[in-house]
Amino acid sequence: MEVQLRDGRFATIRLVKETDKDSLYYYFKNLSAESRSRFGPHSFDQQTIKSICEEADTSIQRYIAVDESTSVIVAYMLIQPGMIEADQQRYAQRNQFFNYPTTVTYAPSVADAWQSSGLGTAMIDLIEIDLKDRGINHIILWGGVQATNLKAVNFYKKNGYQYIASFWYDNKDNHDMLKEL
Numbered sequence: 001m002e003v004q005l006r007d008g009r010f011a012t013i014r015l016v017k018e019t020d021k022d023s024l025y026y027y028f029k030n031l032s033a034e035s036r037s038r039f040g041p042h043s044f045d046q047q048t049i050k051s052i053c054e055e056a057d058t059s060i061q062r063y064i065a066v067d068e069s070t071s072v073i074v075a076y077m078l079i080q081p082g083m084i085e086a087d088q089q090r091y092a093q094r095n096q097f098f099n100y101p102t103t104v105t106y107a108p109s110v111a112d113a114w115q116s117s118g119l120g121t122a123m124i125d126l127i128e129i130d131l132k133d134r135g136i137n138h139i140i141l142w143g144g145v146q147a148t149n150l151k152a153v154n155f156y157k158k159n160g161y162q163y164i165a166s167f168w169y170d171n172k173d174n175h176d177m178l179k180e181l
Helices: 018-029 033-037 046-054 085-093 119-133 150-158
Strands: 002-004 010-015 061-067 073-081 103-110 138-141 162-169 172-180
Touching: 002 119, 010 119, 018 046, 018 061, 018 073, 061 119, 073 119, 085 172, 103 119, 119 150, 150 172
Parallel strands: 103 138
Antiparallel strands: 002 010, 010 061, 061 073, 073 103, 138 172, 162 172
8 A cells, every 4th residue: 555654755555575585674774773772573684584574474464664766665563463472471460461362462663764754653554454354452562662762652652552551671661552443
């Protein structure tokens, strides 16, 4: 799906394909050190990227946005069924339990030059339509969001995510946030 952003740029949002290996590796390689430090679901090496693009598990959805003018990947978002174990344990300690078939874990990243362009919102809006159609009720942030990442915290709040609780991980204060669809 093609979207036009606030600044007039166009991007195409679609699922990752096997042929995206080099482009996706380039995307991750060119994220700033700060952006890289805030994304935790997987490493950025070529073997991991190859596995992502060749993944046969269709229950894990990996979306990208491609800049129409350059054909360069400018965003990557991962949706996984259920919750990762660490998140599930943290929520369970607070007596919060979610139904696996109606819950997904969400991990987004947007290229530095495209942050605050409206691309993240366009992507999550499109993703949420698909999730609702599949009967998903809850979206959990993968590993929460770093409390110092105010841009991301505000993005999630603006898009209907609720703050649940804070937790300390990797010497950083983090917030668990979720969205009910």
